[in-house]
Amino acid sequence: MLLVRLLLLCAIVYILFLVLKSLVLGRKGKSPDATQLGEAMVLDPQCQTYVPKSEAVSREGKYFCSEECAQRYLAARA
Ligand SMILES: [Zn+2]
Known part of the structure; x- marks a missing residue:
């Protein structure tokens, strides 16, 4: 056998x-988006939007799509 x-x-x-x-x-x-762009996408915890890391606004280790979102998020948390 x-x-x-x-x-x-x-x-x-x-x-x-x-x-x-x-x-x-x-x-x-x-053509996967992530590898094609060659850039990491980060999630904005305020408006739940994915933005390219280079365009994101960084505040306290978190990334936001705009300065407005960053301020809103940090204000709501404080
Ligand atoms: Zn946002």
């Missing part, structure tokens, strides 16, 4: 290869 197991193993390896291949091709086809 060793030959059967060997064939079964080959089949599993082949299926895994096909799955991996389709995953790689699938990634090439699509």
